[in-house]
């Protein structure tokens with residue numbers, strides 16, 4: 001279909017809501033040049049066989065963790081927690097080779113495309129060799145991720161992570177963190193090295209100070225100044241307030257909660273993505289929402305790790321923007337993140353249809369549109385849905401899936417999110433106008449999955 005650079009959709013989800021008979025046209029660069037509802041289908045333009053929805057930007061990923069998903073679901077001590085999970089995760093991260101990282105990431109990105117994500121923000125902190133020394137090419141592992149994204153055909157925002165300390169106030173890093181550690185200068189050199197590579201593949205380059213635990217105030221300040229001199233609109237992502245122990249440690253260090261500290265000491269604005277801003281007080285919810293920053297919600301990982309529940313109502317009351325990420329990749333499914341987000345809120349508030357509002361009463365439709373908008377902002381790429389000027393990233397639902405067949409388009413999307421038994425109701429996926437998934441499958445599905453399984457097998461043999 002790519003040679004047509006056009007598609008006619010009987011039903012398509014535009015930023016303003018569902019529209020009928022939408023003619024989509026894009027240019028040679030994959031940018032939408034026309035999105036016209038109530039249009040007749042020109043005879044040469046193919047017709048979509050199911051509803052077309054915008055591709056979801058995945059705003060938070062640590063690719064290597066995909067090979068570790070499912071391997072920490074056992075009792076390791078009297079009370080397991082985020083912190084005991086993290087110790088296991090560090091032990092896993094210690095062993096990964098560049099070839100393994102690339103195999104894991106390639107398969108992960110194939111899975112993402114098959115599951116409705118068309119771009120990903122890679123929060124990349126595995127920088128060095130197994131013994132903690134920089135690789136001969138300091139960008140070795142970042143380049144592996146760039147190649148994986150390019151091969152799978154997913155859009156990329158690459159966020160090299162600044163990581164220097166093991167706790168608030170500049171504490172020395174631990175041995176398990178040695179592959180992550182770099183000076184602020186070496187980070188800025190890495191960004192310079194990566195900039196032309198990212199540009200040549202249409203990837204966006206940003207920066208991720210890992211957390212206030214891992215980056216002390218002076219470094220945060222210098223890194224942000226250095227980033228601004230490279231690209232003053234670049235995305236900035238940070239883990240913040242994920243765990244209550246982190247909030248307590250931040251108060252002990254500074255007298256302030258992490259989000260309040262950040263808002264007082266950093267120029268937080270629409271470039272920022274606050275990942276896992278779970279534990280905020282009412283004032284932080286209000287202030288952070290007002291900055292225009294995106295809340296990076298990772299509902300299935302946050303559930304998996306026992307983080308707590310984000311107060312979605314408080315965030316939205318303040319006009320807060322948000323998007324979703326699959327983070328540790330225990331689950332790689334855009335629809336399921338929306339389901340988990342909504343169900344967490346229902347369990348907490350004892351209400352239903354929390355994600356809907358008067359303007360958009362369908363929960364799945366409202367959540368999809370908001371998450372695409374926020375995810376695009378956090379990505380710093382033109383991937384904000386089906387509108388002229390945005391990239392042609394979209395997903396066609398499988399109208400023949402049993403959960404969807406015979407329903408209207410809005411109910412098809414609702415059933416895709418809430419009633420498809422988590423089997424994929426996605427038929428095809430386009431990124432920048434290129435078909436990447438057809439008949440539910442990516443062309444690399446078989447090869448990439450078997451390389452992934454080989455890499456995981458090797459890693460598990462080494463650890464036994």
Ligand code: NGQ
Pocket residue numbers: 062086211239242301305327328
């Ligand atoms: C990470 N993941 O960097 O992979 C973190 C755990 C930390 C999540 N926060 C490590 N989900 O925060 O110290």
Ligand code: ZN
Pocket residue numbers: 060062123239275327
């Ligand atoms: Zn994370």
